[in-house]
Amino acid sequence: MAEVVKTSEIRFKIGLDDKNVPLDIKWMATDSKNNELRDCKSIMVSIWDAVQNETLKIDLWTTAMTTDEMHSHFFQTMLSMSESYAKATGNPYAIEEVKKFAQQLAKKTADWEDVKK
Numbered sequence: 001m002a003e004v005v006k007t008s009e010i011r012f013k014i015g016l017d018d019k020n021v022p023l024d025i026k027w028m029a030t031d032s033k034n035n036e037l038r039d040c041k042s043i044m045v046s047i048w049d050a051v052q053n054e055t056l057k058i059d060l061w062t063t064a065m066t067t068d069e070m071h072s073h074f075f076q077t078m079l080s081m082s083e084s085y086a087k088a089t090g091n092p093y094a095i096e097e098v099k100k101f102a103q104q105l106a107k108k109t110a111d112w113e114d115v116k117k
Contacts, residue, residue, distance in 0.1 A: 013037055014060060022062045041065040042073050071109060078102050 008031045015024030026037035042061035049056050061070065082098035085091060 011037075012043060022060045023064075025060060025062055041069060044073075044077055067113075071106075071113075075102050075106055 008029065010029045011027065013026040014022050015026075017023050025040050025043060027040055027043065028035065028037045042065050043058065045058040047056045047058075048054075061073075065073075078098060079095075079102055082094045086094040
């Protein structure tokens with residue numbers, strides 16, 4: 001196993017209301033050029049717990065996040081995950097199949113949003 005030669009941290013600061021609903025999310029990474037907290041509206045973090053053999057996740061979004069922003073964030077995350085999965089496993093179908101699914105779901109989502117209006 002390789003030797004750890006450096007460490008880095010990613011930090012989230014969540015501002016909550018009296019019902020623990022996120023109103024403000026800030027983040028920073030110690031490796032970034034701007035070593036300061038930056039605003040964001042949503043985070044989706046998944047962590048593999050090797051002891052429990054399961055995925056743990058944190059999904060938070062602020063009350064200021066619009067539905068359109070959530071749609072974009074979700075679809076971009078899904079596509080990014082398929083790229084990471086394909087890179088890690090070599091699965092030649094992952095990106096293409098997830099992209100097809102995302103396009104179909106995006107179309108259905110747009111149609112659903114139109115009906116709601």
